[in-house]
Amino acid sequence: MTKLLRVDDLKVHFRIPGEGLLRPRHKTLRAVDGISFDLDAGETLGIVGESGCGKSTLARGILGLVPVTSGSIWLAGEELAHLSARALRKRRQHMQIVFQDPLASLDPRMTVSEIIAEPLQVFEPSLDKKERKHKVQGIMERVGLLPNQINRYPHEFSGGQCQRIGIARALVLKPKLLICDEPVSALDVSIQAQIINLLMDIQEDMQLSMLFIAHDLSVVKQISHRVMVMYLGKMVEATTRDELYRDPRHPYTRALIDAIPIPDPTIERNKKFEPLQGDLPSPLDPPSGCSFRTRCPMAADSCAAEAPTQREISEGHWVSCHFA
């Protein structure tokens, strides 16, 4: 298979002004700090981590929605990171995003057909009205919206349906890459399952590559082929889905998996585990050495002295931990 997306040592840093008038020294927030991965056509990479680990910034960096500090992004063999804004805009039709809050990501003053047709107006202005309407109706049907809903406004829909509209808008241009930033975390359980099934179906139909960002490892398990775990802007572990859940090697991955409550009282009550203590350290002031060491049950002196490097412990299984 060909690599559709390749991200190489991507860094997104933000300058944060210093506190107080007399201390104008700025600090650097390393939201994404040296992430590399690639994505095949038709493959889904799940990205997990706690809030503040940089997973959304990574998505926005890839799309060029936040300026990239260094590193390179290749989409279908073409380097994106240093394209001009204008040239980049043209490439965006190949990469689309679905956001977390379904209602907030739709313009309340536009009808469903206007929302879904807008990308077509921008990228395919040569289409006439009839063709455009035809395309909008086609994609609406594909995502499970009824034809008679075409002239309604977002507020008339429930959360799950709004998310379908967001997905339709992202897919109407037939992109090669779809980035989903927590697309189901705002939805009810029964609706969440509908949307996950829809995304899985569509991916197979359209041979889409997907970056699926979530904080819920069980949702990611359902939909991904490979999974990458992030902590404080860095990758801590990445491997195939089955391997990650069968044999998690990084203590943070293990802690994340253990923390998920299992909907079975017998299993849930006999589970012996110690939840991870403490909170994510401030990304403005990360710990020395391994950034996870402040919460790590295995931390030793070497962890404070030296940051672990990414190592491939078996084929395609990357871990950055001194003990893996």
Next chain:
Amino acid sequence: MPWIPKTADMPLLEVNNLRTSFHTNDGEVYAVNDLSFSVEKGETLGVVGESGSGKSQLVLSIINLLASNGQLQGSIRFQGQELVGMKPKEINRIRGNRIGMIFQDPMTCLNGYLTVARQMTEVLMHHQGLDYASAKKCSIEMLDAVHIPDAKNRIDRYPHEFSGGMRQRVMIAMALLCQPDLLIADEPSTALDVTVQAQIIQLMNELQQEFGMSIIMITHDLGVIAGISDNVMVMYGGRICEQAPVFELFDNPRHPYTLGLLQSVPRLDTAGSAKLHSIPGNPPNLLRLPPGCAFVDRCQKGIPVCDQKQPRLREISPEHRVACHLEELP
């Protein structure tokens, strides 16, 4: 039909035929409809349901914090006292004192302009008549109990100086200050990361053992329910569709909605990649509830009578109640 309590002793909380309705421009909306249940001393009742199922309005009804267009009917007895129709002055003595509350979003529930010390001591000074110094001492002890490191110094900080998980701990500490008999937690861990959620759930279990209070835990996460509840109540369209002890509910779910919910959760302990079972359709609009069962449009096992008649909540085995017409079939 009043719900007969399980033990001869008076339950801590007894709700009978509760109806919560709202006057709206589009007509009368029943958010909670004919609900009867009880909570024993030391028991944890888990309440599950989707948005719009009435679970949050149920909580607000119990502590009488409904919006101004809301109306209560039926009976809520807490330690033998009737809460429906109680004067605000009297209920203020119970709320925050005998009944503690934890809400979903700790940032919007804490006052950002006041230090944590000011907000916590206020509770004790109001309800227990303590002076500031001893109230502060109690508050610090409570912050220690919820494992806030360096509580002595942290208490003088403002809410924004705490992380999300820490704020939720402050909320829990605040709710427990007066050692309430009943703690109502409305989605306390939904806004938190899984690792922090695990900490908070562990903390609540620990505190319950220590203080022996009853808990009503509202959540949509069946995993959380499995870990913490003794009894589970599943709500749909403002009514109870199933209620059972936790092991019974997970082992032997009888209502199609409960079954659907259990099957639509992606699980870590099963192989992924197969299609998830999903419940088709959307939650019902409370303004236009069908005359029969509210779940009928999404139910795959529906029979003709479901469209016409509201199913009766009946006991199919001791402590297991289901409202489904299928249970009435011979």
